[in-house]
Structures are given as structure tokens and as C-alpha cells.
Amino acid sequence: MVNYVLAAAARAQATAMLAELEAHIPGATQRLAHSALTELQTWPELTVRLVAEGQASARCSVAGTYDAGPPPQIAVAQSDSSARRDFTALHELGHHLQQNSFDLMAAFERQPDGGLLLEDAACDAFAAEILLPAPLVNSHLAESGPTAPDVVDLWQASGASRMAVCVKAVQRLRAPGHVLLLDTQGQVAFAASHGLRPLRRGSFQGDIPTIAQALAGQGRATGRTRLHYRDGILGQELYVQTAPMNGYLLAILVTDLAPWLTFAPPSRDTGPQASEYICEHCGEEYRSFEAACPTCRVPSCPACGRCGCPSRAAERMCPGCFTLHPPAMFADGADRCLDCF
Structure with missing residues (x-):
């Protein structure tokens, strides 16, 4: 996705997240703006932990993690800055909201990567909206x-x-x-x-x-x-x-x-x-900046998560051409591959 389109989608998603938060917990936005970490530690449905910096995920834009559980858990890296801890806690709360709402998850269906980039960008936008009012x-x-x-x-x-x-x-x-x-x-x-x-x-x-x-x-x-x-x-x-x-x-x-x-x-x-690829396993066409597999030199497909390496366990021998093919080459219930039909 072009990133300026992603930014607009993230802001729209953040607005929806704020609306859902207030609908379920009235007044939560104001309390979170005052002290997000303190407020979240009072929520019975969440476990909130402070962890060492090295225990936080490097995949997120912040030094924190969210585990859907059950029970759901938020981990926030220790920091000298309470403001930084609050932003991280709100970012991870954003993951919690999006992963537990069918309405919010609907936005991911339109994304080529399943919504991974949108979800993380929306978490940042959600946290910033709470902490920084528009007039300021x-x-x-x-x-x-x-x-x-x-x-x-x-x-x-x-x-x-x-x-x-x-x-x-x-x-x-x-x-x-x-x-x-x-x-x-x-x-x-x-x-x-x-x-x-x-x-x-x-x-x-x-x-x-x-x-x-x-x-x-x-x-x-x-x-x-x-x-x-x-x-x-x-x-x-x-x-x-x-x-x-x-x-x-x-x-x-x-x-x-x-x-x-x-x-x-x-x-x-x-x-x-970004280079273009066609997945040999599911047929998905995709672009990728990600690191390529050292064996086949193809990055993972965002649809099925597999690179270009063959999966022998999943391949089948076609009785028509006597060739090993990946599952994508066989229609549902078919004995012969698509080339033999």
C-alpha cells in the first residue's frame, strides 16, 4: 500500500478506535490522557506489566508488546520517561482494541498484507490523539x-x-x-x-x-x-x-x-x-522489501507466509503428467493438476 494512503486509513481507524473505547468505557479517554499506564493497571480484563527494555518486541514501532492471551497482556518497557511509558501503553491498548472488535478488524480485510501495517500505524495515531489535543x-x-x-x-x-x-x-x-x-x-x-x-x-x-x-x-x-x-x-x-x-x-x-x-x-x-513476485504455493502476486530467503532468494508471501522453497510434504504427484506440484496446482477434489485438465 502507498504509505500516504496508509496514513489516512490509520487516522480513520484511530477515530473508530476512540469511538469504540468511549462506547464501552465512558470517560476512559480523559483518564488515559492523564496517566495511561496507571489507568490501564486498574482494568480487570488486562494484565499490564513493566519489563526490561530488551524484552520488548523489535517488530513494533514502540518498546512494548501485546499478547491476546487469554488473558490479554500488555508489556511496557521500563523507561525513565513516564510520557514514553504512557505512549507505549496506549499503543499496545490499540492492538488490544483492534484484535477484539469485529468492527475494527473489518478494515484489515482491504489491506494486501492482512492489515499488519495498518494495525500498527493506527496504534500510533490512536495514542497521539489521546495525548495531544488538536488546539494545542x-x-x-x-x-x-x-x-x-x-x-x-x-x-x-x-x-x-x-x-x-x-x-x-x-x-x-x-x-x-x-x-x-x-x-x-x-x-x-x-x-x-x-x-x-x-x-x-x-x-x-x-x-x-x-x-x-x-x-x-x-x-x-x-x-x-x-x-x-x-x-x-x-x-x-x-x-x-x-x-x-x-x-x-x-x-x-x-x-x-x-x-x-x-x-x-x-x-x-x-x-x-520493491521487487515483484508470484507465490509458487498460493499464486498471490505481491511486492516486497523484506529480506529474501537465503536458499531460494524469494521473500515470504504476505498471503501464505511461505517463500519460494518447495515443500515436499505438501507436494503431490499428478498421475497425468507424473510431476510433483504444489497444492495450488490442484483444484479442490481434483486428482490431476491444472495443466492436465
Whole structure:
């Protein structure tokens, strides 16, 4: 899915999540905004635990996990920041709401990956909506788009987590881009993306131009750069502005319409393009940026989860052509393969 379409779907899903939350637990939104972790620890239907940072899933955009159970459990990584813990708890609550509501799960049916990207993006949007009311956001982020100092100012004025303001900032971008939160070593602590391929939490960006300059100096830099994706792949060239954020580096990157510049024409798209595949097992046509299987050099199919390697246990010998075929080559109840009909 194109990521700007994903962002719009995530905001719509977050709105539906808030409505469902208030319908089932009136007043919960206000109490969660005051102290999400404290509020959730009082809910009898949920078990909420604080865990060491390393126990949190790297697959999520935050340092937390949700286990549907039964009983359902939320794990939140220990952090010096109560705001960060609250954002993580709300993100994981978003997974709980979506995985236990048929109405909310209906949105996943229209997604090519079964809704995995939408579910996680909607969790971020849901958490940000609770923690950052619109009037406060509007007073700090201009219609022309957020600058890095604007986002830092919003964070200081709101008391919300850095992650929450990153999500709000990326929603205000007027062009495809990213809002990144990097640690002092240049690793991505949190990434919110709009219209571009998302970056993984933990990926290293500390050696690319402008980011390296900001980390080596006072945290403030502007320029143009290309971000790292997996296997050394570089994305397209982006305009970038950074600002220090109390021990972290905030970076805003866009393809064009950079609000800190008077003229920022679109950058040439030299970024990675997803390869196309046809699954040999289920016939699904798909695109993928994921790491390929080291044996067959084909990434997993989002429909059936299998790569291009043959599964001997599932293959059948066709009595017509005496060839081993995967199950997809046989119609329901048929003895002969599709080529022999």
C-alpha cells in the first residue's frame, strides 16, 4: 500500500478506535490522557506489566508488546520517561482494541498484507490523539508543515512523549517524508513515516550526511541526505532539518515543500523499488522489501507466509503428467493438476 494512503486509513481507524473505547468505557479517554499506564493497571480484563527494555518486541514501532492471551497482556518497557511509558501503553491498548472488535478488524480485510501495517500505524495515531489535543497541536505546528524546532516546542509545551509529537508532526507533513527520533549514537529510537517506506526501529543512520553533522555538533543542521534501509540500500535524497530534543535528535525529512526553506523542489526519486513476485504455493502476486530467503532468494508471501522453497510434504504427484506440484496446482477434489485438465 502507498504509505500516504496508509496514513489516512490509520487516522480513520484511530477515530473508530476512540469511538469504540468511549462506547464501552465512558470517560476512559480523559483518564488515559492523564496517566495511561496507571489507568490501564486498574482494568480487570488486562494484565499490564513493566519489563526490561530488551524484552520488548523489535517488530513494533514502540518498546512494548501485546499478547491476546487469554488473558490479554500488555508489556511496557521500563523507561525513565513516564510520557514514553504512557505512549507505549496506549499503543499496545490499540492492538488490544483492534484484535477484539469485529468492527475494527473489518478494515484489515482491504489491506494486501492482512492489515499488519495498518494495525500498527493506527496504534500510533490512536495514542497521539489521546495525548495531544488538536488546539494545542494547532498552536505549535503551522499549516505550511512542521519544522524541527516547532516539534520540539510542542513536546515541551504538552508534556506528551517525544513519540507522540513525532506522530502528530508526520500527520502535518505536506509532502512524503519521515519524522525520526534518534539516540546519541544515531540509531532510530522511533520513526513515523508518510508516503515513504517506513524505517525500522533500531536501524543505524548516524553516518549519513546532515545527521552525522548534527550528532557531532549541537544537534542543529539542515541539508539533503539519503537514509539507510536494509542490506545497505539507500532511499531517495531528502531535505532534512534536525533539532536537539533533550538527549535525542529530532529529524524531519521530506521529498519537497520543506517548511524551513523558501524553495524546495521535488528531489529526484533514486530510492529503492520493491521487487515483484508470484507465490509458487498460493499464486498471490505481491511486492516486497523484506529480506529474501537465503536458499531460494524469494521473500515470504504476505498471503501464505511461505517463500519460494518447495515443500515436499505438501507436494503431490499428478498421475497425468507424473510431476510433483504444489497444492495450488490442484483444484479442490481434483486428482490431476491444472495443466492436465
